[in-house]
Amino acid sequence: MPRPRPAAPSASTPAPAEPAVTxxxxxxxxPGAKAALTxxxxxxxxxxxxxxxxxxxxxxxPQGPQLLESAGNLHNLRLAAGTAEGEFRGAYPFVDTDVYKWLEAAAWQLAQGSSAELEADVERIIALVADAQQPDGYLNTWFQLVKGGERYKDLRWGHELYCAGHLIQAAVAHHRATGRPQLLDVARKFADHVDSVFGPPGSGKEIDGVDGHPEVETALVELYRETGERRYLELAGYFVDRFGHGLLxxxxxxxxxxxxxxxxTVEGHAVRQLYLLAAAADLATETGDAELRSAGERLWRAMTTTKTHLTGGLGAHHDQEDFGDPYELPNERAYCETCAAIASVQWSWRMALLTGEARYSDLIERTLYNGFLAGVSLDGERWLYVNPLQVRDGHTDPGGDQSARRTRWFRCACCPPNAMRLLASLEHYLASSDAGGLQIHQYAGGRYTGDLDGVPVSVEVETGYPWQGAISLTVGDTPADRPWTLSLRVPQWCAAYRVRCGDTEYDRSDAPEADGWLRLERTWAPGDRVVLELDLAPRLTAADPRVDAVRGCVAIERGPLVYCLEQVDNPGGGLDDIVLDRAAALSVRHRPELLGGVTTVLATGRRRRVPDAGWWPYTSTGGAAPETEPDDAPVELTAVPYYAWANRQDGAMRVWLPTS
Structure with a gap:
């Protein structure tokens, strides 16, 4: 359906130029952004x-408003507005953000089509937010209700600007989706207040400081893009550049x-780091700042080569939700917060647009299908805050935000509404265009439309991906007398592929790729068809030997999917004693009745028998490896996609499998 156009900005605010197809x-x-792709x-x-x-x-x-009501988030807004009585509910000063992230998710959903019930919930909650805002634009229910109106005295932990950032992003989403200004007016008022208070030394502003949780920076860039008000871009740049100077x-x-x-290198709290780097990428895009671009490229490479799990998950430590040392990638204690996976997608997408390089979308694909999607149950009702790569036999679950069991909601409920907003806006991360053509970053069924210097070009995609490797693309809109390039991302994991384009067929040996792209340039006609076939043969993957936690182990992958063993599929004992026979062939079986329909991978293994060492689980061997005795009888192992684990019954799970 046609998208509603946003309401026109005020006369004092220049409107940003809009492409023909957006x-x-x-x-x-x-306008004037220095990105390679749009x-x-x-x-x-x-x-x-x-x-x-x-x-x-x-x-x-649809569950969002009920959950936000039961957790007290909406009650707090009524208290701040003076329309209810009672005590503040919630353990953290940033509970308002759960409301804002849900509003953003709902707005992106409204952009897909009308829903009277969802729209009514959105308008009702926006009115609550507006009523809670103070006359000068400030809004944070914790500080308004619990701290007696005290402001910006605890930037390290208070998260006031973090909350402002999520409010701004919700407002931009609502304005783009509906054209209505109500929430955008609230966000601009808050942003103007922040701009009046924060600034560098010599600016005459009250505070030279940054928030302990980056988020407002990338939101301010997007507010600039939505309104054309350059003050917001400059404020974002100030915040980004003041990190690292001891203000916290x-x-x-x-x-x-x-x-x-x-x-x-990337370090510290994973989500905070990645939100900050997403803002740096935004600033490099809008200003052409080569130093920020170079920093983004350098830090992204450091992250992917030394601090990223096979699933795309990020974060080694439970205690501070942060990155560890290089190659410190544990399994059962992997943190891999769902919000960190979402932040990774957001940063990598901005880097893909800025540079035009396909490697960023390679990581997006890996993260979406594995590290992110595992955080959402198949029924959409339960969540994982952390996404470990192993749950041991006899695991005792700690519960709460560190649980390895799916949970209805959390005391720190950042992940569920964050996942909702990524899923609701997912189509935004799939394709791009430039003056030369259309780029397909992710393969999913639907219509992809780009802007070729004001002329629309489009393709219709049909595919059974990720279960099947064939992707069919049929040209729709196209200029009749002008060549353009259809660029297809060849995934980093793909060892072999074929492309049929009309009467011409290519494979990896004679179809050159540049920056991960297979580029097909010609004067297209409506109905022209391209078929890309990616080899989805299952494969075994080993880690860099410096990853001590998985030395001597392999993982099973197929296409973009990482696989795992779950206890429920492998009866006869626990998973801690499984040894994979890497010489045995892997086979696949599609199971439409299992986990919503998945392709399983079948492997061969054995259960090792470790001699009883008595009361001491260590053996002196004179330098030789301790002996174990494999069972003579091989066992068939069934591996399921990692994203689908923890949807049936509690039990052991593991991604990395020992081979000896």
Missing amino acids: STGPVRLG PAAVGLRAGFWSTRREVNARVSL GGEAYCQDRVPVREAD
């Missing part, structure tokens, strides 16, 4: 991601040890 999503480039418009219609989004729309999102005590935890421009 994506209604979280990133809309400003987000394209995608309408998903069928297949894997369409199903996951339908569950999000039908189950997860100089801790790596909150990105205050070293400035972004000088950093050589």
Whole structure:
């Protein structure tokens, strides 16, 4: 359906230029942006991601208002507005953000089509937010109700600007989706207040400081893009550049040890780090700042080569939700917060647009299908805050936010509404265009439309991906007398592929790729068809030997999916004693009745017998490895996609499998 156009900005605010075809999503480039690519418009219609989004729309999102009510978030807004009595409810000063993230998710859903009930909930909650705002624009129910109106006295932990950032992003989403100004007016009023208070030394502003949890920075860039008001872009730049100068005590935890421009690795709290780097990428895109771009490229490479789990998950430590040392990638104690996976997608997408390089979308694919999607139950009602790569036999679950069991909601409920907003806006991350053509970053069924210097070009995609490797693309809109390039991302994991384009067929040996792209340039006609066939043969993957936690182990992958063993599929004992026979062939079996329909991978293994050592579980061997005795009888192992684990019954799970 046609997208409603946003209401015109005030006369004092220049409107940003809008391309002929634009994506209604979280990133809309400003006029004069220095990006290589522009987000394209995608309408998903069928297949894997369409199903996951339908569950999000039908189950997860409608539950939001009830959950926010029961947790007290909406009650706090009424207290701040003076329309209710009682005590503040919630353990943290940032509980308002759960409301804002849900509003953003609901707005992106409204952009897909009308829903009277969802729209009514959105308008009701926006009115609550507006009523809670103070006359000068400030809004944070914790500080208004619990701290007696005290402001900006605890930037390290108070999260006031973090809350403002999520409010701004919700407002931008609502404005883009509906054209209505109510929430955008609230957000601008808050942003103007922040701009009046924060600034560098010599600016005459009251406070030179940054928030302990980056988030407002990328939100301010998007507010600039939505309104054309350059003050917001400049304020975002000020905040980004003040991290690393000791304003928060100089801790790596909150990105205050070293400035972004000088950093050589990612560190500290994973979500905070990635939100900050997403903002740096936004600033590099809008200003052409080469130093920020270089820092982003350098830090992304450091993250992917030394601090990223096979699933795309990020974060080694439970205690501070942060990155560890290089190659410190534990299994059962992997943190891999769902919010960190979401932040990774947001940062990588901005880097993909800025540079035009496909490697960023390689990581997006890996993260979406594995590290992110595992955080949402198949029924859309339960969540994982952390996403470990192993749950041992006899595991005792700690419960709460560190549980390895799916939970209805959390005391710190950042992940569920964050996942809702990514799923609701997912089509935004699938394709892009430039002056030369259309780029397909992710493969899903639907219509992909780009802008070729004001002329729309489009393709219709049909695919059974990720279960099947064939992707069919049929040209729709196209200029009749002008060549353009259809670029297809060849995934990093793909060892072999074929492409049929008309009467011409290519494979990896004679179809050159540049920056991960297979580029097909010609003068297209409506109905022209391209078929890309990716080899989905299951494979065994080993880690860098410096990853001590998985030395001597392999993982099973197929296409973009990481697989795991679950106890329920492998009876006859626990999983801790399983040894994989890596010489035996892997086979696949599609199971439409299992876990919503999945392709399983079948492998061969044995159960090792470890001699009883008595009361001491260590053996002196004179330097030789301790002997274990494998069972003579091989066992068939059934592996399921990692994203689908913990949807049936509690039990052991593991991704990395010993081979000896």
